[in-house]
Amino acid sequence: MRAAPHQLDEERLVRLVAKGDRAAFEELYRRTSPWMAVRLRRRCGDEQIVAEVMQETYLAVWRAADAFAGAAVGGTATGWLWTIAARRLVDAFRRRAHHAEPPRAAAVPDAAPAAEEEALAGAVGGDVGDALRCLAPELRQILQAMVLDGLSVRETAVLLGLPEGTVKTRARRARIAMRRALA
Numbered sequence: 001m002r003a004a005p006h007q008l009d010e011e012r013l014v015r016l017v018a019k020g021d022r023a024a025f026e027e028l029y030r031r032t033s034p035w036m037a038v039r040l041r042r043r044c045g046d047e048q049i050v051a052e053v054m055q056e057t058y059l060a061v062w063r064a065a066d067a068f069a070g071a072a073v074g075g076t077a078t079g080w081l082w083t084i085a086a087r088r089l090v091d092a093f094r095r096r097a098h099h100a101e102p103p104r105a106a107a108v109p110d111a112a113p114a115a116e117e118e119a120l121a122g123a124v125g126g127d128v129g130d131a132l133r134c135l136a137p138e139l140r141q142i143l144q145a146m147v148l149d150g151l152s153v154r155e156t157a158v159l160l161g162l163p164e165g166t167v168k169t170r171a172r173r174a175r176i177a178m179r180r181a182l183a
Contacts, residue, residue: 011077017065049089056091086150093161139177143178
C-alpha cells in the first residue's frame with residue numbers, strides 16, 4: 001500500500017511527480033510554495049515578477065521532475081526547486097531589462113538593512129557571523145547570491161544589476177575580508 005503524499009519527504013514527492021502524480025505535485029507545492037515566495041520576495045519587490053517566477057518554477061518542476069538527480073549527487077529536492085526558481089528569477093530580470101531601463105532613483109540603496117541580511121547575520125553565529133556583520137553590504141550581497149544561493153557570476157550580475165567584473169572583484173574582496181576576519 002502506497003503512503004499518502006503528506007507522509008512522504010520532498011524527494012519522494014518529486015519522484016512521484018515525475019510519474020505524473022498530481023496529488024504528489026499538489027503536496028509538494030503546498031509544502032514548498034510559502035518559503036519559495038518569501039525567498040523570491042526578498043530578492044524582488046515586484047509581486048508580478050514573483051508570481052511569474054513561481055508559476056514558471058512549478059511548471060518546470062511538473063515538466064522536468066524526471067531530471068531531478070537528488071541524493072545520488074548530493075542534492076535535495078528543496079535545493080533543486082530553489083535552483084530552478086533562482087534561475088527563473090534571473091531570466092525574469094533579463095526579460096525586464098530588455099524592455100525597460102529602471103529609473104536612476106530606483107538604484108538608491110535603502111538606509112535600513114534588508115530583513116534577509118538581518119536574518120542571515122542572525123542565523124550564522126560565532127566568528128563567521130561576526131565576520132559577515134563586518135562585511136560591507138555590497139560584499140555581503142555577493143556572498144549571499146554566490147555562496148548561499150549558488151548563483152553563477154553571470155546570474156549574480158544580472159540579479160544585482162552589476163557588471164560581471166564588479167561581481168568578481170567584490171567576491172574576491174569578500175573572500176579576502178572573511179579570511180582575514182577568521183584568521
